[in-house]
Amino acid sequence: MIPFLLRRALQAIPTLLLASILIFFVISLAPGDFLTPARLNPNISTEQIANLERNFGLDRPLWQQYFLWVGNMLRGDFGLSFQYQQPVLGVIWPRIVNSLWLVLLITVIFYAVSIPLGVYGAVRQNSLGDKSVNVVLYFLLGFPSFFIALIVLYFIVQARFATGWDIPVGGMRSEDFAELSPLGQALDVAKHLVIPALILAITDAAGLTRVIRGQMLEVMRSDYIRTARAKGVSERTAIWKHTFRNAILPIVAGIGGTLPGLIAGAGFIEVVFAYPGITPMLLNAINTQDLYLIAGFTMITTVLLIIGNAISDILLAVVDPRVSVA
């Protein structure tokens, strides 16, 4: 195990270096810089633009900016965000925490929905239940989640008008959040999380359900399951212990990919629900060409991807004795 981790750590160094070069230079390829809009401001003089360029280090050649950035990063400093004028980590951390709550809930619902549905579909293949689940899932698969979110928002607003209930239509906290008790605060946040989380988890679950159903069907037809059944193991054991455990191997292998996903936020659903997660902030950073904010965040997700893959491999070894990490 330890040599495996060491090897992974060593392999990560060139990967990260290459990633940092790509990230930095691809972002810099975009025309203009953070100060471009300021150049069009009749109240800002050329001298002041030059001052700001010097303060932000934008007057230096690109390669110098890159080495400065990488050097600082090795010391744990991801640079200053231009627009916030504070360290990148300080800017993105609260957003990551917000996104984490939402994404964790999404992940829980996601697996809680797709695993039983996938297994059910395989066990009762072609039953009326299986077919209706398939129809609904196909339908959801066909629409982007933000579009479904917009439709849901419309109905929430209609419901609000009709009933007068305070169903949250966005944000993460109610306006009277500060006056609530700790339990009330937790409930308030949960109330705001549940609708976006449900929408995203259910639309995403369509894909995984299909995969699990297919995998289960394949494994259920294999010889060893037939053998197990012939030996007289209960149906429950045959399905959950023998079939399911083998069927989810490809899914476990992919779990590492969800780690960066956890901090990368829930995408456009955050935008639609005005949720204070990482996506709206990142979109804004891209719009304003806040170089270090985008680059720093991308680097963090890259690191997490590498760690996630290592975890995936370890998990796979745990689930599948044929794989070893040594």
Place this chain on the structure above:
Amino acid sequence: MKRAMFVALAMTLGSAVAAPFVYPAAWTAEQNTANKRGGEFRSYTISDFKTINPFTSAEAESIPLRMGEGAGLFVQDPRNDELIPYMADGAPTISNNGRRFVVKIRQGMKFSDGQAITADDWVSTFRIHTDDKVGSNFYDNFFLSKKPITLKKIDNYTLQFDFPQQSASALVTMSYAPWPDHIFGKAYREGGAEAVKKLWTLGTPANQVVSPGMWTLESYQAGERTVLKKNPYWGEWNKDARGNALPYLDRFSYRVTPDLNAALAAFLAGQIDTFGPRNADDLAQIKRAIDAGNLKATLMPNVSPQASSQWIVFNWNKASDPDKQRLFRDARFRRAMSHIANRQAMVQLALGGLGTETYYSVYPIFKSYINDAAPKYRYDLAQASRLLAQLGYTKKNAQGYLVNNAGKVLEFNLSTNAGNTVREQLGRIFADEAKKVGVKVNFTPIDFNNLVGQLTAKGDNRPFDAILLGLSGGDNIWPFGSNVTPCGGNLHAYNNPTSGACLTPQESLMTKLYYQGDATLNVAQRRTIGAQLLKTEAELQPIVYLVGGNYHVAYNERLGGEYPRELMDAYYLSRNTALTFIK
């Protein structure tokens, strides 16, 4: 009579020590006679706030700007645009040929932490703004033609400003918000610019934030909500016409909405109190909600033109194409282009009828600087054809485009920033009309950053033919842009050679008049100079001004204390927050 009395009251504050500033009753259409107090003004912002630090903030709408509302030595009266003493204890003593201003500060004013506001706060704030290592957005305000303005403390309640030359905007320059010396000044003395930049980031606890103005920070939640609460000490020197402490409100809150559509939805649902309708669609939605009884709100369309302009500029520095350069440098060509601009169609089609035709660099709302003697080259295709014929374009080719003697088609490229639908429509309308007289306009929207790069490029061969863009910003004291009008300014976009020299006598005259007006303290004289400048500019027609959108007002019925209708416009907006109350 009542009105006159209040004006007199407001103007003669200097007589008594620590007398409060009294808000003229005429500043509100609806007096708060029932003395309603408390409540929250719920506003919105479409991009989250970036900082609380007043020295590093660069946003149009920002926490420090809102906190500093109601702090400044002078304040502009929306009735006559005049600057009246506010934190100053009276009109300044002017000497040294109009370049030295000695200002007495009103005594008894306090920051939100209870510390007295004194001359030191102005001096420290001034020092920090003018340190180029801080990168303050106010930096430029404290320089005149690149020469620094200086500030000296005479005593705890007296300041002395020295300007390198006379300046019409002197009182505006002095009216910056003073931030606490005991926080920023201390940090600056101990750790310089870097220490100042580290203060008051979004992670700073709200109770450490101290404000000189009407509001101070109560809470900040990234991406969600920012709540400001009233500074209780501010009401000690800010009173309404009946002597009550201001503001009436307890809180001012911002909800972060992902975009303006979401903000509109929040307004329609009654969750926010105000919204700035952009176009006919917004107005229609609000009207429908009001008519259906779902929303109790006041809607006022077309209150005034917006304080912004949309225009087409031609590149005079095009060494690579001498034909085009000659053409673009010819005033007759540019006048012909102005005749081609069908501004009425632009207002109707691109702005849904909610706009104003524009002919000058001065925004139409700054009426006192609009000079009727300045020519307007109105939509007139026949006149455009006549002018182009004078330039040698009399024949048309088989495609119907004008050609010169050498058979070269009269054409140019026009670009604007992609994604701005209004500008894209303006450009199309212009290109269509140009085709009618035989001018081929190749209109292409391109990336904004590329466009700005082209526009602000310097040299003898700049990389564009013509650009359609807009500008906003500026005040009605001297409404010409310091880096737009004079030669050499980085937004003197039609002629920007490396040397920054003027090319035509009109440009030289405009530069001279710009500085002359900027240095004229007398309002009437300044307006005369402005009229002459506007006339010169209109004749030269270096930039063809097109149209501007209109400013509309919508606010929830529960708000009271807005300006009388005649005081509302895109510059003064619809209300003074201090006089706003919840019914």
